[in-house]
Amino acid sequence: MNNFDLILRNVTRRKMRTGLTIFGIALGIFAIMVMGGMSEYFDRHANRGLDLMSDKIYIVPESGFFGGGLVDSMVSKVRRIPGVFDAYGLLWMPYDMESLGMFGAFVVGIAPEKQEITLKNVKLTEGRLLVPGDRYRAVVGSNVARQYGLNVGDELEVKSKKVQRASTITTARNFTVVGIMEFTSSDFDYIIGIPIDTAKKFYEMEDQLTYIWAVPEEGVDGEDLSRRIELGVDNIKTISPQELRKQSEQLLVVMNLITISAALLAAIIGGLSVMNTMLMSVSERTREFGLMKAMGAEVRDILLLTMGESALMGILGGIIGIVGGIIFIYYMNEYLATMGTVLFAVTYRLVIISLLFATLLGTASGILPAYRAAKMRPMEAMKYG
Amino acid sequence: MGEPVLRVRNLSKTYMQGKIPVHALNDVSFDVEKGEFLSIVGPSGSGKSTLLSMIGLLDKPTSGGVFIDSVEVTKAREGDVPKLRREKIGFVFQHFNLIPTLTAFENVDVAMRFARVPKSERKKRAVELLTQMGLADRMNHKPSELSGGEQQRTAIARALSNHPAIILADEPTGEVDTKTRDMIVKLLRELSEEGHTILVVTHDTAVAQQTGRIITMRDGMIESDKRVIIDNDIEPASTHS
Structure with a gap:
């Protein structure tokens, strides 16, 4: 029995109440979109980062970044x-020397041939990579370029x-941007790449290094090689590809737990508002359901009618x-x-999950x-009103 | 005459009011032939509405049985009750009980939806019935835009929609003026002349006098059961004490 018209009629019967309920669901789903969007971004960021980086072995000083230090001879x-x-x-090096936070750009000294x-x-979306002989030149990641409005040929202090x-002595130098990288959704977006020789001189680091990256030969097991290194x-410690993956996954699990549980809470509150509205609506229509049963409506007819109403509110709220979430995310990212x-x-996954969740x-x-509503006895129901 | 369309046999209903049993119906038996126009009268609490709800499968008797078209409907399984209600019974209520958000047409249509009647057939039947009720030009109006008489005629059209064996009308003229009352009674009588079996529960003796048979109830029992000659001459059918 196709009763969509009846469902629609009932849902629009009390516009204010239905509107508020749908708004409640919409807020919950909005929270899922925004929080989930954040999760998705971190997920993508981590995966892309792993794609780009997990073929290498990371070598750091045994005693931490600011301890003994790595040197060229290593x-x-x-x-x-x-x-x-x-x-x-x-x-x-952090680009902003005042901050050592998670976010923000990094100046990376790298040998042009590497x-x-x-x-x-x-x-690159624009320009070229560094070449041997470049000195105060830089290739920048896409987020850096967007933040400082950089084009090839611009100067970056x-x-x-x-x-x-x-x-404290602060030295400032202008670097000419020679290339801009495409958006990778990874740490590369936050990089200001400059020639390593220039970097060492500029930061007065002489023969010191932050990382050594080792590329295994083809067919060589990364874990094995890590141990051998x-x-x-x-005085060094290695982070093998597997460890890198593990670390990033652990971080993701925590991030996801926090974001998803906050969003779920919001959505469940939305769900409770639907339940409340439907309970009110059903008790207001007690007589109507009694009448339907007297007319010979089956239990499932009434179940479908009432659950159809709440599902419709869920779907509308979800949409x-x-x-709203997509619009918010777009402007927020901008x-x-x-x-x-x-x-x-x-992501498509996020949209589909949100819609399914709202419907459910x-x-x-x-x-x-x-x-x-379905269990109402017609006799009892007819006595109301 | 053939097999009666409705047979009520030794029907009893006892409610518990706290710890005190109340005998709403006490061993009630009668038969109704097809096409009869019958009224059940009696003071408040005499059991007439209880009787109607037993026949209409809205409530279960404590003992005894109701047979419609030779089927003992009071023995039906819970799952079969909706189907029996759809096929055997059409209700007309005192408060009209139309669904307020639906138009007259849709109110008739919805009863047939529950019976899984195809859409085109539903439309044809609803238009036909509403036209017969004189509501051809009021079909797309909601109950709030219809007069009491129009609402009750819509309810009658709805009750007829699934070709029920019996129409049960509970105080169908309880909420309308005398002119509308006469019109509704006339309509019901015409329907019975067409072959519909109609049971009316009423307080209104003027309505009862228009029916072909009056069952008077008192204290859960049938006090009298009389046939009425059209020009209001009363002739006893059978008398129960």
């Missing part, structure tokens, strides 16, 4: 270990800071929440991009009211 030691195809050092193996298939006795070179970061991603939420919230 690079050749690493390179000599059997199974290492190539190894090279990187200098990795760019390709580092960036893998990442393309980079500061270095040095503590000398009681005072650790054994072969003193509004999804559209705004965040001007500050050099992106936080949200809308609406339907499930209608079960109890529908059951009440």
Whole structure:
């Protein structure tokens, strides 16, 4: 029995109440979209990052970033270990020397000839990579370019800071942008790549390095090689591809738990408002359901009618929440991009899950009211009113 | 005459009011032939509405049975009750009980939906019935835009929609003026002349006098059962004490 017209009629019977209920669901689904969008972005970011980086072994100082430190001579030691195809050092400094936060750009000193193996298939949207002989030149990630409004040929001021006795000396230099990378949804978007020789001089780091990246030969097991590097070179620690994956997955699980549970809570509140509305609506229409039963309506007819109403409210709320979420995420990303970061991603998966969830939420919230309506005895029901 | 369309046999209903049993119906038996126009009268609490709800499968008797078209409907399984209600019974209520959000046409249509009648057939039947009720030009009006008489005629059209064996009308003229009352009674009488079996529960003796047979109830029992000659001459059918 196709009763969609009846369902629609009932849903629009009390426009204000229905509107508020749908708005409640929409808010919940909006929260799922926004929080889920954040989760999706981090997920994508981590996966893309892993795609780009997990073929290498990361070598860090044994005692942490700011302890003993890595030096140039270690690079050749690493390179000599059997199974290492190539190894090279990187200098990795926060662009804003005042902040050491998670977000924001990094100045990365890299040997121009190692760019390709580092960036893998990442393309440039504009300009060129660094070439040997470049000095105060930079290739920047897409978020950096958006934040500072950079085009090829523009100058970007980079500061270095040095503590000398009681005072801090800040040096500033302009770097000319020669290339801009495409958006990768990874840490590469936050990079300002400059030649490593220039970086060392500019930051007065002499032969020091932040990381050494080792590229295994084809067919060599990363985990195995990691251990061999650790054994072969003193005062270093390796992060193998597997470890990198594990670390990033752990972080993701925590992120997802926080975001999804907050969003679920919002959506469940929306669901309760549907249940409340439906319970009210069913008790107002007690006589109507009694009448329907007297006319010979089956239990399932009434279940379908009432659950159809709550499902419809769920679907409408879901659509509004999804559209609202997409619009919010779009403008939020635009705004965040001007500050050099992106936080949200809308994926098909997210949209489909949100819509399914809204429908399910609406339907499930209608079960109890529908059951009440369907179980009403016509005699009792007719006595109302 | 053939097999009666309705047979009520030793029907009793006892409610518990707290710990005190109330005998709403006490061993009631009677037969109704097809095409009869019958009224059940009696003071409040005499059991007439209880009797109607037993026949209409709205409530279950404590003992005894109701047979419609030789089927003992009071023995039906819970799952079969909706089908029996659709096929055997058409209700007309005192408060009209139309669905307020639906038009007159849709109110008639919806009863046939529950009976899974195809859409085109529903439309044809609803238009035909409403036209017969003199509501051809009022079909697309909602109950709030219809007069009491029009609402009750819509309810009668709805009751007829699934070709029921019996029409049960509970105080069908309780909420209308005398002119409308006469019109409704005339309509019901015409329907019975066409072969519909109609049971009316009423307080109104003027309505009862227009029916072909009057069953008077008192204290849950049938006090009298009389046939009425059209020009209001009363002739006893059978008398129960």
